[in-house]
Amino acid sequence: MQLTTKERLVLALDVDNFKKAEELVSKLNNYVGVFKIGSQLFTAEGAKVVNMLNERGGKVFLDLKFHDIPNTVARAAEVATKSGVYIFNVHTSGGYEMMKAAAEATKKTSLALGIRKPLILGVTLLTSINQEILEKEIGIKKRLEEQVVHLAKLAKAAGLDGVVASPREIKEIRKACGENFVILTPGIRPAGKSSDDQKRIMTPREAIKLGADFLVIGRPIRNAFNPVEAAKEILKEMEGD
Numbered sequence: 691m692q693l694t695t696k697e698r699l700v701l702a703l704d705v706d707n708f709k710k711a712e713e714l715v716s717k718l719n720n721y722v723g724v725f726k727i728g729s730q731l732f733t734a735e736g737a738k739v740v741n742m743l744n745e746r747g748g749k750v751f752l753d754l755k756f757h758d759i760p761n762t763v764a765r766a767a768e769v770a771t772k773s774g775v776y777i778f779n780v781h782t783s784g785g786y787e788m789m790k791a792a793a794e795a796t797k798k799t800s801l802a803l804g805i806r807k808p809l810i811l812g813v814t815l816l817t818s819i820n821q822e823i824l825e826k827e828i829g830i831k832k833r834l835e836e837q838v839v840h841l842a843k844l845a846k847a848a849g850l851d852g853v854v855a856s857p858r859e860i861k862e863i864r865k866a867c868g869e870n871f872v873i874l875t876p877g878i879r880p881a882g883k884s885s886d887d888q889k890r891i892m893t894p895r896e897a898i899k900l901g902a903d904f905l906v907i908g909r910p911i912r913n914a915f916n917p918v919e920a921a922k923e924i925l926k927e928m929e930g931d
């Protein structure tokens with residue numbers, strides 16, 4: 691996607707209340723392109739966080755990973771579209787019909803309202819799933835990367851705009867799904883910073899060079915002594931060659 695560096699930076703608003711979210715948005719709106727609202731904040735505060743961001747001109751990634759029967763997911767997709775989010779996501783393991791229902795409902799709703807269609811991203815395999823869990827617990831006897839690419843291709847065929855992927859998977863997904871397929875990646879750590887609990891990390895520059903469209907970053911900005919400076923540093927790293 692053709693985006694500015696700022697537009698590619700997604701801040702994970704992993705906080706438990708409205709006030710903390712609002713403070714982060716006020717502080718970082720000029721340095722971050724998209725704010726990610728996940729299940730913790732959404733369960734605590736609901737749609738009012740989305741409305742607050744809309745009022746302040748901030749773009750929202752609603753990270754609720756819908757996974758249900760096609761009709762239920764389509765109805766949730768309609769509501770997400772009406773609320774004006776920029777990106778939302780679904781689990782690709784919900785299957786082709788579920789993803790297609792979400793894509794169609796989103797298109798129809800945005801056309802009817804005359805608003806920009808949100809980007810729908812598919813979650814392939816969670817990065818907490820490793821080869822052993824995939825085989826022993828989920829019962830899929832395939833190489834993990836192969837399964838990720840399989841699900842990314844299924845998402846594309848069903849009409850999704852892209853996927854959420856680990857930085858390690860960017861290259862193969864880009865090759866299999868083409869230039870226009872959107873890739874958003876977490877697990878990013880600026881050079882020389884703590885990896886927290888992330889195991890397979892990459893620097894902002896590496897991920898951009900590999901072809902990521904959006905980078906999701908949380909703790910390295912939120913927990914920094916000066917979050918604005920941390921965001922500026924990351925933007926600089928994303929741009930550097």
Ligand code: C5P
Nearest residue numbers: 702704816817876877906907908909910
């Ligand atoms: O604080 P940190 O930069 O690790 O935050 C990353 C964000 O991306 C968190 O909201 C986390 O839930 C999310 N995420 C992730 N790995 C995935 C999918 C989402 O870290 N595979």
